[in-house]
Amino acid sequence: MAQKLTDRAALDPLLANGWALVDGRDALEKTYTFANFIDAFSWMTRAAIVAEKMNHHPEWFNVYKTVRVTLTTHDVGGLSDLDVTLAQKMDKLAG
Numbered sequence: 001m002a003q004k005l006t007d008r009a010a011l012d013p014l015l016a017n018g019w020a021l022v023d024g025r026d027a028l029e030k031t032y033t034f035a036n037f038i039d040a041f042s043w044m045t046r047a048a049i050v051a052e053k054m055n056h057h058p059e060w061f062n063v064y065k066t067v068r069v070t071l072t073t074h075d076v077g078g079l080s081d082l083d084v085t086l087a088q089k090m091d092k093l094a095g
């Protein structure tokens with residue numbers, strides 16, 4: 001079971017790398033922009049496999065070459081260490 005994030009400093013590197021806290025909700029958001037739809041969907045496929053392995057799933061919205069991702073942990077009603085880990089892995093996959 002995930003634990004609510006108590007060490008909020010763990011968010012700082014993400015906030016410096018395009019992630020932002022969502023207004024009115026304990027969640028992180030980032031919009032990735034790729035070169036084209038194939039690159040965006042390829043990244044989503046790779047991110048989906050990572051998410052499934054973690055049993056931790058993003059909320060996301062794709063339009064053409066952009067993907068807007070929202071991360072939060074529904075089981076704890078807010079951010080957990082799993083969101084930080086998934087955000088890091090998504091950034092790494094995006095290169």
Ligand SMILES: C[C@H](O)[C@H](O)[C@H]1CNC2=NC(N)=NC(=O)C2=N1
Nearest residue numbers: 055056057058072073074075076
């Ligand atoms: C039953 C299952 O393990 C849970 O519903 C998992 C699945 N994926 C999840 N993903 C996210 N983002 N938050 C959760 O709380 C969550 N819980």
